[in-house]
Amino acid sequence: MTLRARLVVDRPAFALDITLEAAAGEVVALLGPNGAGKTTALRALAGLTGLSGGHITLDGRPLHHLAAEQRPIGMVFQDYLLFPHLSALDNVAFGPRCRGASKAAARRVAAELLERVGLAAHAAARPGALSGGQAQRVALARALAVRPRLLLLDEPLAALDAHTRLEVRSQLRRHLAGFGGATVLVTHDPLDAMVLADRLVVIEDGAIVQEGSPADVARRPRTAYVARLVGLNLYQGRAEGHRVKVGELLLTAAERLDGPAFVAFSPAALALYRSRPDGSPRNLWQATVDGIERHGDNVRVHLDGPIAAFADVTPAAVADLDLSPGRPVWAGVKAAETHAYPA
Amino acid sequence: MFRRLSLLVVAVVLAGCAPGEAGGRELTVFAAASLTGTFTELGKVFEAGHPGTRVRFNFGSSATLAQQITQGAPADVFASASPATMKAVTGSTGAAPVTFARNRLEIAVPVANPAGVDGPADLAGPGVKVALCAEQVPCGAAAARALEAAGVKVTPVTLERDVKATLTKVELGEVDAALVYRTDVIAAAGRVTGIGFPEAARAVNDYPIVALTSGLAGEFVGLVRSARGRDVLTGAGFEVP
Amino acid sequence: MTPSSPPRGTARPAVGRPPWVLVVPAVLGLAFLVLPLAGLLVRAPWATLPERLAEPQVLEALRLSLVTATVATAVCLLLGVPLAWLLARVSFPGRRLVRALVTVPLVLPPVVGGVALLLVLGRRGVAGQWLESAFGVTLPFTTAGVVIAEAFVAMPFLVISVEGALRGADQRFEEAAATLGASRWTVFRRVTLPLVMPGIVAGAVLCWARALGEFGATITFAGNFPGRTQTMPLAVYLALETEPEAAIVLSLVLLAVSVIILASLRDRWVSP
Numbered sequence: 001m002t003l004r005a006r007l008v009v010d011r012p013a014f015a016l017d018i019t020l021e022a023a024a025g026e027v028v029a030l031l032g033p034n035g036a037g038k039t040t041a042l043r044a045l046a047g048l049t050g051l052s053g054g055h056i057t058l059d060g061r062p063l064h065h066l067a068a069e070q071r072p073i074g075m076v077f078q079d080y081l082l083f084p085h086l087s088a089l090d091n092v093a094f095g096p097r098c099r100g101a102s103k104a105a106a107r108r109v110a111a112e113l114l115e116r117v118g119l120a121a122h123a124a125a126r127p128g129a130l131s132g133g134q135a136q137r138v139a140l141a142r143a144l145a146v147r148p149r150l151l152l153l154d155e156p157l158a159a160l161d162a163h164t165r166l167e168v169r170s171q172l173r174r175h176l177a178g179f180g181g182a183t184v185l186v187t188h189d190p191l192d193a194m195v196l197a198d199r200l201v202v203i204e205d206g207a208i209v210q211e212g213s214p215a216d217v218a219r220r221p222r223t224a225y226v227a228r229l230v231g232l233n234l235y236q237g238r239a240e241g242h243r244v245k246v247g248e249l250l251l252t253a254a255e256r257l258d259g260p261a262f263v264a265f266s267p268a269a270l271a272l273y274r275s276r277p278d279g280s281p282r283n284l285w286q287a288t289v290d291g292i293e294r295h296g297d298n299v300r301v302h303l304d305g306p307i308a309a310f311a312d313v314t315p316a317a318v319a320d321l322d323l324s325p326g327r328p329v330w331a332g333v334k335a336a337e338t339h340a341y342p343a
Numbered sequence: 344m345f346r347r348l349s350l351l352v353v354a355v356v357l358a359g360c361a362p363g364e365a366g367g368r369e370l371t372v373f374a375a376a377s378l379t380g381t382f383t384e385l386g387k388v389f390e391a392g393h394p395g396t397r398v399r400f401n402f403g404s405s406a407t408l409a410q411q412i413t414q415g416a417p418a419d420v421f422a423s424a425s426p427a428t429m430k431a432v433t434g435s436t437g438a439a440p441v442t443f444a445r446n447r448l449e450i451a452v453p454v455a456n457p458a459g460v461d462g463p464a465d466l467a468g469p470g471v472k473v474a475l476c477a478e479q480v481p482c483g484a485a486a487a488r489a490l491e492a493a494g495v496k497v498t499p500v501t502l503e504r505d506v507k508a509t510l511t512k513v514e515l516g517e518v519d520a521a522l523v524y525r526t527d528v529i530a531a532a533g534r535v536t537g538i539g540f541p542e543a544a545r546a547v548n549d550y551p552i553v554a555l556t557s558g559l560a561g562e563f564v565g566l567v568r569s570a571r572g573r574d575v576l577t578g579a580g581f582e583v584p
Numbered sequence: 585m586t587p588s589s590p591p592r593g594t595a596r597p598a599v600g601r602p603p604w605v606l607v608v609p610a611v612l613g614l615a616f617l618v619l620p621l622a623g624l625l626v627r628a629p630w631a632t633l634p635e636r637l638a639e640p641q642v643l644e645a646l647r648l649s650l651v652t653a654t655v656a657t658a659v660c661l662l663l664g665v666p667l668a669w670l671l672a673r674v675s676f677p678g679r680r681l682v683r684a685l686v687t688v689p690l691v692l693p694p695v696v697g698g699v700a701l702l703l704v705l706g707r708r709g710v711a712g713q714w715l716e717s718a719f720g721v722t723l724p725f726t727t728a729g730v731v732i733a734e735a736f737v738a739m740p741f742l743v744i745s746v747e748g749a750l751r752g753a754d755q756r757f758e759e760a761a762a763t764l765g766a767s768r769w770t771v772f773r774r775v776t777l778p779l780v781m782p783g784i785v786a787g788a789v790l791c792w793a794r795a796l797g798e799f800g801a802t803i804t805f806a807g808n809f810p811g812r813t814q815t816m817p818l819a820v821y822l823a824l825e826t827e828p829e830a831a832i833v834l835s836l837v838l839l840a841v842s843v844i845i846l847a848s849l850r851d852r853w854v855s856p
Binding site: 404406407410472474477479480499500501502503504508511512515516517 | 699702703706707708724725803804806807808809810813814818821822823825826827828
C-alpha cells in the first residue's frame with residue numbers, strides 16, 4: 001500500500017504544489033505554520049478539496065477522479081466532528097453502514113473497534129458526554145471502521161489540553177503502529193510530529209521546504225521556521241573547511257565542507273560572559289541583550305549583534321551576569337557544538 | 344377596547360388623507376363601494392360648482408362604513424347600499440335618509456357563455472358552476488331573495504365576500520355564472536355579459552343617502568338627486584326613483 | 585428606579601441589569617402585540633359562548649382549518665426542505681435570483697397571490713386547463729384548493745427558516761460523513777436532517793401558523809363554501825359583516841387552538 005501524490009491547488013492568493021509519498025505502515029507528518037497549506041493538502045487527499053492539477057494514486061490505482069465517498073480513506077478531523085445526534089457506537093458504525101454492511105454487522109465492527117480503543121463502556125454515550133480524549137479515540141475508531149487503506153489525521157491532538165494530550169499521543173502512536181496502511185497526519189506541533197511520524201514533510205507557503213526523518217529534521221533544520229520549531233539557532237553562510245562565514249562573523253564548526261552551508265547550534269550551547277573570556281578555542285562575539293523571557297525552567301536571552309541568537313541560561317546566571325535589556329555581553333559557543341551542513 | 348381600537352384605525356386612515364393645505368372647506372363622503380365610479384365623478388362636479396371646497400371619499404363595504412361612523416368617524420354624508428346599514432347610522436340621530444338609486448341583479452356570464460346560461464333556471468343545471476355573494480353581504484341577501492322568487496334552488500361552488508370578488512370569478516372564467524348588480528356588469532362591459540331576468544325586480548337594492556352635518560352636506564345630497572346626478576347614476580346602470 | 589448593588593451570594597450572573605433603552609421599547613412592543621388580544625378577550629360574549637361554540641358551522645370551519653393547515657404544512661415540508669437544501673448547499677447560476685423569488689409570496693398581497701394561482705391553476709389557467717382535460721381535476725373551490733393557497737403563502741416561512749438552519753449548521757459534519765462513504769442522499773438523510781431538525785420544526789410551526797391564519801389567497805383561489813373551503817379566517821371575515829360578536833368568538837377559538845398546539849410543540853421540540 002503506497003501513496004503517491006502530487007497535489008496542486010490554485011486559489012486566489014494561495015497556491016499549493018507538493019509531492020507526497022507514503023509507504024504501507026509509514027506515518028508521514030505534514031508540518032508547517034498556519035496557512036502553509038497542510039490542511040488543504042489533507043483535504044485534497046480526502047477529496048474534500050478539488051485538485052487544480054497533479055494526481056493521487058494508492059497502490060497504483062488513481063484516486064483523484066473519485067468523489068470523497070468513493071475513496072478508500074479514513075479521516076480524523078481536528079475537532080473530531082462526531083455526529084452529535086448519534087451514540088459513540090453508531091458514530092463508529094456509520095461508515096460500515098454506508099459501505100453496505102447490515103446494521104447488525106456494522107454495530108459488531110463498531111463494538112470491536114470501541115473495545116480496541118478502550119471505550120466499550122461508552123458505546124451508548126452521545127459525543128456531548130465524552131471527554132476530549134475519549135472523543136478523539138471514537139473519531140479514530142470511526143475512521144478505522146471503514147478499513148481504510150489511507151488514514152488521514154488533521155491536527156489529531158490540537159483540541160486536547162496539555163495533560164490529556166500526553167496520554168492520547170502515546171495511545172495514538174500505538175494505534176498508528178497497528179495500522180497497516182499509509183498514514184498522513186497534519187500538525188503544527190513539532191513534538192506531535194516527532195513522536196508520531198516516521199517521516200516529516202515541512203510545508204511553508206504551499207511548498208515543501210524540508211523533509212526527512214524526525215531526527216534528521218531536528219538536527220539539521222533548513223528554514224528559520226523549522227529551526228524555531230526544533231529550538232536551534234540557524235544561520236546560512238559560506239563554508240571553507242571548518243570555517244563558515246556568516247555575515248561578518250567567522251564561525252568554526254565541527255564538520256568540514258565547502259560552499260553554501262547552514263550552521264546550527266543549540267541555545268543551551270551558547271555561553272554568556274560579562275567580559276571577554278580567555279583561552280579555549282571557541283566562537284566568540286560581542287552582543288547586546290535584546291530581551292529576556294522564561295523558557296521552561298531556564299531563561300531564554302535574545303541577543304543582538306553580528307548575528308541574532310538565543311541563549312538558554314539558568315536563572316542564577318541571569319543574576320550573576322546582571323543581565324538586562326541593552327547590556328553588552330560576550331557570547332561564545334564551542335566548535336564541537338557548532339554543526340555545519342550543506343545548504 | 345374593541346371600540347377604541349377601531350377608532351384608532353379610523354383615525355390613522357383619516358390622518359393618512361389629511362388635507363394638504365389648510366383654508367379650503369372640506370366635505371367627507373362615506374359611500375358604498377358600488378358607488379365608487381359615479382360618486383367620484385359627482386365629486387368633481389361638486390368641486391367645480393363650489394370653488395375652494397374639496398370632497399374626500401371613503402369607499403367601502405356599507406356595513407364597515409356604518410360601523411366606522413357609529414364609532415365616531417367624521418362623515419358629512421353617508422350613502423349606503425342597503426337600508427339596513429343606513430338604519431344602524433341614522434336610527435339614533437333621527438336624520439332622514441332618502442333613497443336616491445336602485446340597483447338590480449343580473450346574471451353575469453363569461454362572454455363565451457360556456458354553460459349556455461339563459462335565465463335563472465339554468466343556474467340549477469348539473470355541472471353549472473355558480474358564484475353568489477355570501478348572505479352576510481347585501482348582494483348575497485338580494486340574490487337569495489331573487490332566486491327564491493324565481494323558484495330556483497342553486498348550489499353555488501362559492502359564497503364570495505363581496506360583489507366585486509363574485510364578478511372576478513366570472514371574468515376569470517372560473518365559474519359559469521354569478522348573480523351581481525347590473526352596475527357591475529356595465530362596469531365590466533366586454534369581459535362579461537349580463538342577462539336580466541324579471542324576478543330580479545323582487546330583490547331590488549335601495550341606496551339611501553343622508554346628510555349627517557348641515558351646510559355643504561345637504562348641497563351634495565342635492566347634487567346626487569339633481570338631474571345631473573340622475574344622469575350619472577343611470578349612465579352607470581342604476582335606476583333612479 | 586434607584587441604583588442598587590446586586591445581592592451577593594446568589595446565582596445571578598454578574599452582567600448588570602438590562603438597560604432601559606432596550607427594556608422600554610421591548611415592553612411597548614409586547615403591549616402592542618398583546619393588547620389587541622386582550623381587547624378580544626374583554627369584548628368576548630362570554631355568556632353566549634358555549635352555545636355559539638356548539639354551532640356546527642364553527643366546528644366545521646375549525647376542523648377544516650386544522651386539516652388544511654396541517655396538510656399544507658406537510659406539502660411545504662415535502663417541497664420546501666429540498667428547496668432550502670438546494671439554496672443552501674448547491675451553487676448554481678441564478679441562485680440569488682431564485683432565493684429572492686422564494687420570498688415573493690411574503691411580499692405579494694395574498695389576494696393577488698390567489699388571483700395568480702387562479703391564472704395558473706384555475707379552470708382557464710395554463711396548468712389548470714391541462715389538469716382538467718388530462719385528469720378531470722379542478723382545484724378552485726375545492727378543499728385541495730385551500731391547501732394549495734395556504735401552502736403557497738406559507739412555504740417561504742419554512743424555506744427561509746430551514747435555509748437559515750442549513751447555513752448555520754457546520755458543513756464539516758457533512759464532509760466527515762462523505763469521508764465515511766456516505767452518498768449525498770445518505771448525508772442529507774442521516775446527518776444534515778438530524779442536525780437541522782430544530783430549524784425544520786421551527787419553520788414548520790411558523791408555516792403551520794401562517795397557513796392557519798391564511799385568508800386572502802384562500803378566499804380568492806378556493807372561494808368560500810361552508811364545510812368545503814370555508815376556513816376559520818373566512819368565517820370570521822363574513823361574520824364581521826353582520827355579527828361582530830360571532831367573529832370574536834370564532835377568533836378566540838382559532839387563537840386558543842393555535843396557542844395550545846404551538847405551546848405543546850415548542851415544549852417538545854424547541855426548548856433545550
